[in-house]
Amino acid sequence: MTAGHQISHWTRNADPFTVTTIDGWLVGPTRRPTNNSSHEVGTIHDDRTARELGFRSGTIAGSIHMEQFVPLCEYAFGRDWSRSGSLSLYFLNPSIDDEPVEALIGSSETVVDGCRRRDAVMKSAAGMTILEGSASASTFDTASAVRERLRQRRAVCAAGSRILANVPESFSAIGLPTSVPQADIDARLSIITERRPEFTDATIFGHSVAPLSAAIHAMRVFEYQLPQISGGFIGMFGAIDWQYLNGPVFADYPYEVDGRVVAIGDSPKTEMLWYECTLRDPSTSQDIARMLMLSRLLKATSPLWHEAPAV
Numbered sequence: 001m002t003a004g005h006q007i008s009h010w011t012r013n014a015d016p017f018t019v020t021t022i023d024g025w026l027v028g029p030t031r032r033p034t035n036n037s038s039h040e041v042g043t044i045h046d047d048r049t050a051r052e053l054g055f056r057s058g059t060i061a062g063s064i065h066m067e068q069f070v071p072l073c074e075y076a077f078g079r080d081w082s083r084s085g086s087l088s089l090y091f092l093n094p095s096i097d098d099e100p101v102e103a104l105i106g107s108s109e110t111v112v113d114g115c116r117r118r119d120a121v122m123k124s125a126a127g128m129t130i131l132e133g134s135a136s137a138s139t140f141d142t143a144s145a146v147r148e149r150l151r152q153r154r155a156v157c158a159a160g161s162r163i164l165a166n167v168p169e170s171f172s173a174i175g176l177p178t179s180v181p182q183a184d185i186d187a188r189l190s191i192i193t194e195r196r197p198e199f200t201d202a203t204i205f206g207h208s209v210a211p212l213s214a215a216i217h218a219m220r221v222f223e224y225q226l227p228q229i230s231g232g233f234i235g236m237f238g239a240i241d242w243q244y245l246n247g248p249v250f251a252d253y254p255y256e257v258d259g260r261v262v263a264i265g266d267s268p269k270t271e272m273l274w275y276e277c278t279l280r281d282p283s284t285s286q287d288i289a290r291m292l293m294l295s296r297l298l299k300a301t302s303p304l305w306h307e308a309p310a311v
Contacts, residue, residue, distance in 0.1 A: 013031050013032060013191075013192070013193050013194075013195075014195075015029050016029075017029060017071045017194065019072065019075050021107055024106065024107050024108065025104040025105065025106060025107060025121075026072060026075065026076055026104065026105045026106070026107050027102055027103075027104050028068060028069075028071070028072045028102060028103040028104070029102070030100045030101070030102050030125070031068055031100070031101060031102075031103075031193040031194070032098045032099065032100055032101075032193075033060045033064050033065065033068075033095065033097075033098075033099075033101065033193050034060075034064075034097060034098070034191040035057075035058050035059070035060050035096065035097035036064070036188065036191060037058075037061060038058045038097065042234070043234060044058070044059050044094075044234055044235070044236045044298075045058045045059055045060075045061065046058050049234065053234070053298065053300065053301070055094060055096075056096050057096040057097065058096065058097065059094035059095070059096060059236070060094060060095045060096065060097065060099075061213070061237060062089065062091040062094075062131060062237040062239075062240060063212070063213040063216045063217070063237065063240060064193070064213050065089075065095070065101065065103075065122055065130060065131060066087055066089060066212050066213060066216070066240065066242065067192065067193055067194050067211055067212050067213055068101070068103040068122070068193050068194055069087055069089075069103045069105070069120060069135065070082065070087075070194060070196075070212055071194055071196070072103050072104075072105050073085055073087060073105065073135050075105075076105045076109075076118060076135070077116060077135070077136075077137035078137070080137070081137055081244075082209075082244060082247050082248045083244055083246065083247045083248065084137070084138070084139050084244050084245065084246070084247065085135065085136065085137050085138070085243075085244055085247075086134075086135065086136045086138060086140075086141045086144055086241070086242060086243040086244065087120065087133070087135050087212075087240075087241075087242050088120075088133045088134045088135070088136075088141065088144035088145045088146040088147065088239075088240075088241040088242070088292075089120060089122075089131045089132070089133035089145070089146065089239060089240055089241075090131060090132055090133050090145060090146055090149055090238070090239040090294075091130070091131045091236075091237055091238060091239060091240075092129050092130065092131055092132060093124075093128050093129060093130055094130070094236075095124055095128075095130050099124055099125070100124065100125040101122055101123065101124050101125070101130055102122065102123055102125075103120075103121075103122050104120065104121045104122065104123065105118050105119070105120050105135055106118040106119040106120070112143070114138065115136050115137070115138035115141050115143075116136055116137040116138065117134050117135070117136040117138075117141065117143075117144075118134065118135050118136070119132075119133075119134060120132065120133045120134055120135045120145075121133075132145070133145035133146060133239075139245065140243060140245070140290070141243065144241055144243075145241075146239045146240070146241035146292055146294070147241060147292065149239060149294075150262065150263065150274055150292070150294075153263060153265045153272070153274070161264055161266070161271055162271070162299075162302065162304035162305060163229055163233050163271045163297045163299075163302050163304055163305075164229060164264050164271050164273055164297065166227045166228055166229065167226055167227050167229065167261060167264060167273065168227070168261070169261050169262070169263060169264055170261070171226065171227065171260065171261045172258075172259065172260035172261070173222060173225040173258070173259055173260075174256075174258040174259075175256050175257075175258065175282075176221045176222060176225065176256060176257040176258070176259070177221075177254065177255075177256055177257075178218045178219070178221045178255050178256070178257050178279075179218060179251075179252060179253060179254055179255060180210035180214045180215060180217075180218050180249065180250075180251050180252070180253070181251070181252060182208060182251040182252045184214060185199055185200075185208070185210060185211060185214060185251055186200070188211070188214075192211060194211075196209070196211075198248070199211060199251075205248060205250070206250075207250035207251065207252075207253060208250065208251045208252070209248045209249065209250060209251065210248070210249045210250065210251050212242065214249075214251075215242075215248075215249035215279075215289065216240060216242065216291060218249070218255065218257075218279070219257055219259075219277045219279055219289070219291045219293075220293075221257050222257055222259030222275060222277050223275075223295075225259070226261075229297075232301070232302060232303065233297045233298060233301050233302040234297075234298050234301040235295050235296060235297045235298065236295075236296050236298070237293070237294070237295065237296070238270070238272060238294035238295060238296040239292075239293070239294040240291065240292070240293055240294070241291065241292035241293075242289065242290075242291050243289060243290040243291070244288075244289050245278075245287045245288060245289055245290060246281075246286050246287065246288050246289075247288060247289060249279065249288060249289060253281075254282065254283075255279050255280060255281060255282070255288065256279075256280045256281075256282045257277050257278070257279055257280070258277065258278045258280065259275055259276065259277040259278075260275065260276055260277075261273070261274070261275050262274040262275055262276050262292070267296075269298065269299055269300065270296040270297055270298055270299060271296075271297040271299065272294060272295070272296055272297075273294070273295045273297065274292070274293070274294050275292075275293055275295075276290065276291065276292045276293070277290070277291050277293070278290050278291075279291075
């Protein structure tokens with residue numbers, strides 16, 4: 001919690017989930033997410049570091065914002081969205097601790113090859129667009145907002161990758177053990193923006209369910225398998241495409257992750273690592289979820305990019 005705040009995070013996010021239709025959008029309740037990574041000194045979430053990099057303050061992880069969309073997606077597409085729906089978001093402007101934000105889903109949808117898709121966006125109280133993308137009800141949305149961004153990505157600059165120079169686009173790893181500890185979920189319940197009964201009540205799905213941000217974190221075990229990334233750097237989420245295949249994701253359940261690097265790209269300020277992972281139940285060999293992740297590695301924070309201006 002940022003110094004000076006006197007109101008508990010759960011109190012200010014305890015209003016019931018409601019939906020309002022405004023100008024063609026389904027609008028969820030205003031929430032005030034917590035920067036629960038502010039203690040991670042030297043990261044984009046640390047106030048001092050973030051300000052040195054030109055941000056207003058320590059940033060809220062994009063995966064935290066995705067949790068606000070879950071009940072909104074279920075409202076738009078039905079309860080089965082948490083079994084086979086997708087949420088594909090590109091992060092534009094990070095919000096900061098306690099900043100009021102609203103999740104919006106388009107009130108109309110398009111249907112292509114059985115995939116029901118709607119636009120998705122998050123706005124701050126000041127009108128800033130935090131993120132944009134799409135949500136869908138489909139076993140696999142191949143034309144989601146983030147997947148379209150991947151197709152249109154810029155190639156690596158003429159100077160080549162520096163931070164990611166040792167990471168081949170062919171890199172993959174399989175069978176990585178992972179799980180979402182119930183203790184970690186319980187520790188976040190006092191600050192989570194959308195507190196849902198299935199996080200603690202195992203009777204609803206047969207197991208207690210992991211919040212979306214926790215499920216995303218469990219998939220990131222793939223990152224620890226990557227070849228050594230050169231030099232020091234600070235990274236941030238650029239986009240996340242999450243697809244439930246046979247959801248939801250359970251707490252305290254042994255899963256395995258298969259992952260592969262999809263692409264390495266570049267922007268004027270960042271090197272860009274795209275990878276895709278699949279979460280599998282090893283007891284049934286059933287795929288549970290798939291995630292496409294864009295990680296942005298800030299050139300300004302790497303000594304490898306101090307030799308010459310970024311291209």
